Amino acid sequence: MAAGRWAISPMLLFSTGLLVLSAFNYGLSDQAFSSCQAMDAFEKQFGVYDAKTDAYKIPALYTSLYNSLKAGGQIIGVFIGGYVSNRWGRRMCIFTMSVYALGSASVVVSSTTQAQLQTARALHYIYLGMQLAVIPTFLAELAPAKNRGGMGVLYWLSIKAGGLFITGIARATKKMTTNAAWRIPFGLILVVPFIVICLVWFIPESPRWYLLRDRQDEALRSLTRLKGKNTSDEEVRERFEMLAFKVAEQLQKKSFKDLFTRQNRQRTFVVSAANFFQQATGQAFASQYGTLFVKQLKTINPFSVTLGTNAIDIGAIIITGLLIDVVGRRALFHTSSSLQTVSLMTMGGLGTADSSNVDAKKGIVAMLLLFSFSWSLGWAPLTYVIGAELPSSPLREMTLQIAYTVKLITEFVVTFTYPYMETADTPHHVDIGGKLGFIYGSLSAVAFVFGWFFIPETKQLEIEEIDQVYALKEGKLEDIESADDERTTVTEIPK
Template sequence: MKIAHISGAFNGRLLVTCGITALSQVTLGLEQAAFTSTQEMPAFAHTFGVYSAEGHAHRLGSDFMDLLNGLPYVGLVFGLVQGSLISRRFGRRASLFVMCLWAFFGVSLLVTSHSQLQILFGRMITYVSVGIELAVVPVLHAELVPAQVRGLVVGTYHTGLLVGQLVMSLICRATREIEGDSSWRVPLGLLYVIPGLVFCLGWLIPESPRLLLINARPEKARQSLQKLRQGRFTDDEIEQEFQQLCDTIDITTDQGSFREIFRGSHMQRTLIIVGVNIFMQVTGDSFVSQYGTAFVRTIDTVNPFSMVCIYSAINIFVSLVAMLLSDTVGRVPLMFASAIIQAGSLFTLGGLGTTSTSPAVSSATMAMMAVFGVGYQIGWGPLSHVVAAEVPTTRLRDVTYAVGAIFSILIQCAISLSVPRAVDGQMGPGSQVGFLFGIFAICAALFTWFCVPECKGKTLEEMDHLFLHGMPIREFARVGQVNVHVSKEVEKDGV
């Protein structure tokens, strides 16, 4: 994508808005890396573990670890539902402020923790804010930006996660040398920073014009759209886009209730979004992450922390490339290639696990982990959020996106609890689990090719028009500019 093509889509207000909301997405990566790293710190184990006479040191119990890594999913689902409801009723910006308040509460519990119960509750509360962010930010990005940069901007959700993980890993690497509880309290305390910035700067974010129209506030919607487009688009272009919003919202659905996502073309969209969220989790990212971490620690000649940083840097770079390509190459080609690369690397990892350990096998395994990372980040990692945010109709975007995200969370929870045991060579099949995930990756490639509509360059209203008129999924990519000024006599979808 040309730089001029990107810069031509952003005026100052939209650039600031996307910057603030994209910054909020780093929080999840910071939190995940903070707990992954602090769990290995002696001071953390001393505070929350029990003394082991056999090892002459404090150890974190398996039950406590299961709760520490499992309870966040409860908070995530609660936050997702709450964020969707608040966002629709009171606005996207209001939900961002609520997100920050939950984050302040959760982090306060974490940094003052002296008991297992407090830190467990604190982490669950922190994930309520993460759930609200998941419900709001990708949807808000999809609704605010012009069609030619939607893939680029919505894809920042995944890239922000990767950046946060790398930054916090480096911070924890430095603080682990500090004596006492400060070694883990300092990284957790830094989780205040981004919610604080978003809370202070959130008033700069305009409300979604589409949401204002849904809530019967057309003049406010027109003003919001002008703030986001003025200076980069002509008055006629802004007015044309506004009329498209009005016309499409009038004919797509009546009330935007939950049951409507299972009617008419909305059912098709719901199934696409659920499928995207499921395949995002089952194509092997959790497996490679868990298996790779355990594998690297067994190699004495490799510094595990250095390898994590190298893999993180590669993943961030490839994710940025995917964001830039998504609005020119398209979602479907990138996601299809992504699934094929993942499948090849997973089958190779599974095969390597059946051979005897040797330096050559170790080198090949680490190489395949890097190849898998490239495959995941070039497509399914960042673009699954893009597709899930842009396929639903405007009135049902919140609820449809939330339903898909709940499936993603449930699958992620099941995998995170089962994969560590499966990749343990003594208790499970080890790297041969890669064969199973490889099959899922092949299924993801087929799902992409036959079920995912190509949305590059199309406005959300044009997508509505194509679904409303029963356009076959494989034909979306062949359709040029769509006339969305449909007569209001057209029968409403699902009626």
């Protein structure tokens, strides 16, 4: 059976839609925490009164902890999610994390002190870490090879859509003088987990998850539920046998040390390094502090800029979703890195201008928007795509645990250090401002070099075929027979 004849069925669309809806809540949660910290009502509730300015102000240390401690909770969530997903299945992980989210979000909404909100946010990010561990993988396992890139991009598109939605809500509530200004955005976090809890058991489990546990009858039933209405039972059986054959050689139990065998160590390195560069180029500065950064420039409404940033990001992700299975992963990675480097270096140059130069400040905002667009064009969504594609199936959870730990530690460093580089009126702090672009721009240039030499092309390859690629001797250029027996894909794995 040709892989291209495997139709996208209503059940596959429903399953994808539910996973994307869950990812929507990731963006909603993340941007709710980010946007609300720039509200006057939030500063009054959780800040400290400054007699000199006759206003409430949130100390830099609290801002750093507020935006960085979440990484610890998310790391815990990644390990919990990986364990639950591997042992009890993708659906059980999604159900468990959604139930947990109802409790953690309730604590967030009811917080009244800095300590309570700090703790509540860190606990809530356990939910987001579990989501990170399961949603990209589940999407990749359900998707046909020819559509896997586009379906993987949907994960980040939904996150940004959630961010755009909640930023619009925050812009509308920011003028409220009561705590409703920030409690309304936080309260909306409760909606999606409730819907997911009600619907998750109506979608099939991943057939690959069943096959990796030698539960072939359940895998066949799951695959049958995912078939298109024009797909015959014979075609389903042929598809199942092909998939079962490819997965069979992976049934042996794998240990942590297998991540570093000749066949696996390069893919472990690539996925981990990609997650490092995704964060090291400054996205946390843009997403977590973008509203505050623009507010301190005192030129443009920061909530309007954040709305614009999210809208631009969504446009970039749509472009990526349309192109990824046509031009491939590598071209988008390279384009993304190039634009990031240009925008950040330009931002750094504008940051050297006099602080009273309004045009320079507007230019910095423009470069912030261009950076966000370029990041969303490649590194933002595609890191999750290759994270779901490259690891060997039995080692996927362990590989992603390492990679996401690297990602979240890097994010912690970026988010924790930023307030100390942007608060000049505090002793021992520095005022780098737009010159941050020089730091992150240099790392973007290194990311380009890494992507050029190490990120392989996986366009239209089945997940199991990628295992064949990495099984080749010393990563040399070879021909790989495709799943549909109608083409040969040449894939280069850089040394």
